[in-house]
Amino acid sequence: MRAVRLLDWGREPVLGEVGRPVPREGEVLVEVEAAGLCHSDLHVIDAAPGALPYRPPFTLGHEVAGRVATGSDAGERVVVHGPWGCGDCPRCAVGRDNLCDRRGELGWHGVGLGRDGGMAEYLLVPSARHLVPIGDLSAEQAAPLSDAGLTSYAAVAGVRHALGEDTTAVVIGVGGLGHLAVQILRATTASRVLAVDIREEALALAQRSGAHEGTLLRADTARVLRAAAGGVGADAVLDFVGNDATVGLAVDVLRPGGELVLVGSGGGRLTVRKPGVLPPGFRLSLPFWGSRPELGEVVALARSGALHVETERFPLSEAAEAFGRLRRGEVRGRAVLVP
Ligand code: NAD
Ligand code: ZN
Ligand code: ZN
CATH class of the missing domain: 3.40.50.720 (NAD(P)-binding Rossmann-like Domain)
Known part of the structure; x- marks a missing residue:
């Protein structure tokens, strides 16, 4: 499948071919319908070697929406709660993976941040607990809710x-x-x-x-x-x-x-x-992302009509153009890649 790969620090990401992931017990494969570009992707690309607790290569994309491709929920439309914590600590137990107690030991900060992300045709999600249903919301609207929406929501909530x-x-x-x-x-x-x-x-x-x-x-x-x-x-x-x-x-x-x-x-x-x-x-x-329950509240707010993401849509094949526009400060609202 095609995927937007960060191959080394300081190098612009490239569209490459990687194998389609095969989910193991407990994991979920999501067919990606949209993945947002965040300014944080630029901070990650530009990071000095050793500055982050993970390293390339990996697939970028930490704002992801799509359709569950495997398991009993196959067909359900979802957005991915992106900060993937340890799953065992008291914070993760209530969906506050963004503040996981073992954050420093994990070797990643979440989807597309040390783990393969959603700028690809499929995304492997380690557990169904990271998925929030979106109902009839479009993927192009839903994907940016998972970081641009959620982080802003948590910032205001504070x-x-x-x-x-x-x-x-x-x-x-x-x-x-x-x-x-x-x-x-x-x-x-x-x-x-x-x-x-x-x-x-x-x-x-x-x-x-x-x-x-x-x-x-x-x-x-x-x-x-x-x-x-x-x-x-x-x-x-x-x-x-x-x-x-x-x-x-x-x-x-x-x-x-x-x-x-x-x-x-x-x-x-x-x-x-x-x-x-x-x-x-x-x-x-100093907010970092937000909790999974808060993501549910953001999705509900969007479905009620109170939130509208202004998006610029690009096919996955034009990822380089989308990143260039983001870097030059030319994006209005959120740029979203559609496989
Ligand atoms: P963006 O590029 O979409 O938007 C940045 C906006 O800031 C643009 O409209 C730009 O014109 C404006 N701007 C730039 N310099 C400015 C200045 N000196 N004064 C006033 N405005 C200025 O970026 P984004 O994706 O919205 O991300 C914003 C920031 O939030 C980034 O630093 C990103 O890394 C960070 N971020 C943090 C979290 C978190 O959890 N804490 C999550 C997501 C993003
Ligand atoms: Zn982000
Ligand atoms: Zn944890």
Whole structure:
């Protein structure tokens, strides 16, 4: 079968031929219908040797939806909960594989992250417990829900308590994750939602997603955002970029007691010191993906019509073009590969 393979660190992935996996006892074969491209795939491709607890070669693709091909559930349409934990610890027992206690010993971070992923015709899933039914949702919609949707959902869930009436949430980076974060904030909180990006096109997407205002990142953005947040500053900032500039902006914009949710892996630094520049009561969270029950909630939200993923579809044979567009910052919403 055809598969998009990462053959070595620092090399662009290539479309190759590999054997179709044969499931053993307890494993499930899924016929892939769609696989999303995530900015994290670029961080993985570009990783320095030894920086991650796994190594190439493997097939990329950690946002996967398709049809069960084997076993008693054959034919069922599913999305794959991607962080594959040990399966035995108290976290995995309740579907929180994303925070598995044995994460450091596994040798992978999940599907397409050290284990063969879903940018292929078939995907081998180690256990049926990683599958969430999608009903009549299209695979192109469902696949991005498993990371872009789920991670954004978990990020918002962590700060929902702070986003009642007369509050402000700021979303930095309105790409695959950010445009869904805007929709989830609108669907599940009462906050005013402000969006920041470096691309006009992304701000238009933020507006279509329900943001109240959007602003380009500039020298005076902190002032503009504070004014838009009633002069007092934001209650929460969700940073889907995470570089020095955006983390600094977040700290400048948060009001006392404000929450920074750092999702983007842009390598930005934050100095924690008392006394220091962080506002009093400042809280920081570092979500990694989300739990399987939360993925069920995201799927339900999408099926209710509250979430719509903007996608750009590419056949598997055009994976290189899709990765090129992602790298150049040209994707609107989420790029999705269809075998
Ligand atoms: P994306 O490429 O689809 O979107 C990124 C967006 O940020 C784009 O709209 C881009 O224009 C904008 N942007 C870039 N630089 C900016 C800046 N300096 N200021 C404002 N906006 C800027 O990326 P994505 O797939 O949505 O992923 C976003 C980040 O989240 C990546 O770093 C990714 O690795 C990370 N991520 C983390 C998790 C997690 O579990 N913590 C999960 C998925 C992705
Ligand atoms: Zn991802
Ligand atoms: Zn575990």
